[in-house]
Amino acid sequence: QKLTFSLKIAISSSLSKIHLNVSHGRLCASSTSFSQRNNSSSANLKVDHDQTTGVAVMHMQSPPVNSLSLDFLTEICITLEKLEMDKGCRGLIITSSQPKVFSAGLDILEMYGKSPERCGEFWKAVQEMWLKLYGSNMVTIAAINGSSPAGGCLMSITCDYRIMADNPRYSIGLNETMLGIVAPFWFKETMVNTVGHRNTEISLELGLLYKPAEALNIGLVDQLVPEDQVLSAATQTMTKWLAIPEHARQITKSMMRKSTIEKLRSNREADIQNFVNFITKESIQKSLRMYMEMLKQKKA
Numbered sequence: 001q002k003l004t005f006s007l008k009i010a011i012s013s014s015l016s017k018i019h020l021n022v023s024h025g026r027l028c029a030s031s032t033s034f035s036q037r038n039n040s041s042s043a044n045l046k047v048d049h050d051q052t053t054g055v056a057v058m059h060m061q062s063p064p065v066n067s068l069s070l071d072f073l074t075e076i077c078i079t080l081e082k083l084e085m086d087k088g089c090r091g092l093i094i095t096s097s098q099p100k101v102f103s104a105g106l107d108i109l110e111m112y113g114k115s116p117e118r119c120g121e122f123w124k125a126v127q128e129m130w131l132k133l134y135g136s137n138m139v140t141i142a143a144i145n146g147s148s149p150a151g152g153c154l155m156s157i158t159c160d161y162r163i164m165a166d167n168p169r170y171s172i173g174l175n176e177t178m179l180g181i182v183a184p185f186w187f188k189e190t191m192v193n194t195v196g197h198r199n200t201e202i203s204l205e206l207g208l209l210y211k212p213a214e215a216l217n218i219g220l221v222d223q224l225v226p227e228d229q230v231l232s233a234a235t236q237t238m239t240k241w242l243a244i245p246e247h248a249r250q251i252t253k254s255m256m257r258k259s260t261i262e263k264l265r266s267n268r269e270a271d272i273q274n275f276v277n278f279i280t281k282e283s284i285q286k287s288l289r290m291y292m293e294m295l296k297q298k299k300a
């Protein structure tokens with residue numbers, strides 16, 4: 001059996017302790033320094049892990065708008081995997097370091113003019129991020145400090161709780177139909193599980209983007225706070241969620257989400273084929289091109 005051995009040594013203190021754990025056939029080594037903080041950065045993510053509270057804050061910093069490219073999705077998945085395996089991490093807050101935007105959703109350039117193979121690889125990464133987040137054992141909170149359309153909204157609704165900046169310039173929603181594309185069944189089900197069937201039907205058919213107050217009204221977000229308090233409110237909420245007996249909370253979460261997760265898990269290949277066939281159609285490529293032009297014109 002292959003053992004994965006990862007050794008992280010925090011040199012922030014000269015006195016650091018190394019813990020070895022064997023779990024699920026994997027040998028992991030992690031370290032705790034007396035400062036109890038473990039900060040790490042990759043190209044487009046900064047993770048602040050406070051080991052005293054067991055809470056990690058993942059800051060997305062992929063300019064200009066945190067759009068989810070294949071590279072960025074891969075980075076997010078690797079980080080989620082590491083945090084999930086780390087017994088010292090019980091809660092995850094996801095937020096953005098980019099001004100005015102939480103995430104602009106999937107990177108449109110990954111879906112335009114690309115080979116079927118590349119599109120398939122991209123879609124597999126989108127599935128992977130969703131599976132990791134929706135099925136996470138950690139308490140997950142989206143600290144939505146900017147606009148969050150389409151894939152950005154999906155990312156938010158995979159979390160257990162959403163706190164959004166109360167700024168009417170921002171919006172959130174699954175607006176895929178406005179791009180001439182269709183939210184797949186697992187996007188739709190995540191939305192139904194959040195705001196119910198009727199709200200989802202209206203929202204998806206019309207490709208609606210909601211202002212924060214409207215999003216709160218239909219239950220797409222759970223709380224609105226002034227912009228400068230999004231992260232502190234998320235931290236406060238996290239403390240409450242982490243006080244719930246962990247095993248009971250995790251089993252309950254799994255019970256609520258299991259059937260949606262299983263449906264994708266057992267149909268991953270077919271879902272990739274659907275996506276590739278759909279997105280490479282001439283008519284869909286034309287819609288995406290027009291949408292990108294519209295985005296550029298909006299700027300001019």
Ligand SMILES: CCCCCCCCCC/C=C\CC(=O)SCCNC(=O)CCNC(=O)[C@H](O)C(C)(C)COP(=O)(O)OP(=O)(O)OC[C@H]1O[C@@H](n2cnc3c(N)ncnc32)[C@H](O)[C@@H]1OP(=O)(O)O
Nearest residue numbers: 067104105106107108147149150151181182184275278295
């Ligand atoms: C039969 C069933 C089969 C199932 C098939 C499945 C089909 C596929 C399903 C796909 C699912 C999800 C799709 C998505 O997530 S698509 C992405 C949707 N996103 C959007 O519509 C958001 C578009 N962006 C905006 O509205 C704005 O950019 C913003 C986020 C509100 C920010 O506004 P801003 O004024 O601050 O910034 P702006 O000047 O507009 O943008 C800056 C530059 O970034 C580029 N850009 C913006 N969004 C994206 C993106 N999503 N991907 C790539 N690039 C993006 C924008 O063009 C600007 O670029 P430049 O500076 O002009 O070069």
